[in-house]
Amino acid sequence: MIDREARMRKRLAMVALGLLALPGLAKSKKIVLPAYVLKAHTVAVLIDPDAGIAYDDPRANQVAQKDVETALLKWGRFEPVISTQDADLIIVVRRGTGKLVDQTIADPRQNNRPGMIDPTSGGLAVGGQRGRPLDASDSGQPSASPTGVHPQTEVGATDDSFVVYEGKVEGPLEHPAAWRYTGRDGLRPHGVPAVDEFRKMVAEAEKAASKNP
Template sequence: MLVRMRVLSLLILVFSSLGIAGDKKKIVLPAYVLKARTVLVLIDPDAGTSMTSPLANKTAQEDVEKALMKWGRLTPVLEGQPADLVITVRKSSEKLVQPTIGGEPTNDRPIIVQQTDNSIRIGAQQGHPVGAPQSTTQDTRPRPGMEAAPPEDVFVVYDGSRGPRPDGTPVWHYMAKNGLRSPDVPAVAEFRKIIEAAEKEKKGKP
């Protein structure tokens, strides 16, 4: 049986260089984040499918999109559509190492129907998104593996102008136990706070 271990040391190293998310003492966000109005929410492409909770990441993805819709500032879009920001999510298994199924198309979403208290979103993804890796060069057959990951939920924000797949250094991140928990989704709430605080700070400057 093929066993594949994914260790997120590089991701953790990047996070440590960014400081603590939500630090109110120093609010530094690029202008494009404050101007952003569209967002693409993806499951972390490096995340395997949990054998014990196979829908955990997809549920977290949808919960984040619903929370963003409820906020109203950022409009979720599908792959292939322009996005100012890209957010990746990864649900914790509450274990440092867990068995997973790799090779599955984690972000394949042919039809989407989402409803909040005051809005409804219906969409369909057609064809292969521009800029996305071609599946013909990858082994997409389901295969068992082992995955090492942070024991917390992970929410990472990237510059969407780089394309539909996360690239470069994240502009903001949030890691916390139950950080992607529905219905409040603390990660989105914290992202909202940091943006609103940055805007207030910007207005207060001469």
């Protein structure tokens, strides 16, 4: 009985490997960006609301946020804005912890940035108060005071993430993402590979759209 079960498991494993070897299944599907991405002009970059503050690098997510905004400014395709109400797209970033399980600090104030984005010769500066900041939920209402900062455990957030959502909709982060990138050092300063990959995707989508308007 045991030998029969072992042979059955082996046979199923071989079938599964054979299916993976088929050309039609081995290739990943080509990603098609939604039309609203190509029509977008403004973008707001937010820190993932679920991301915690690392004990060893407390400003990692804020630095990644500014690096992404700087890379977008250099690209010139989209205009970074502070308010999610003014954004055609919302990009959510999160620096990976590099660990399968890590202790961080939950703080809802990470996305509370008053002011405007001002490109400078050295990169990017944020300043100039323009009303109260908005909550990451894009409800259109000013963010409330945090109920409390507390430790939390992050599981599986080993890699950097960069996710694009449609803006100017109710609860944008609750909608399916238009595109996502996850990888080690995807939000690396100066280079920001995630922005480079997104740039390639947009270029391919625009090229395809020009052939099939």
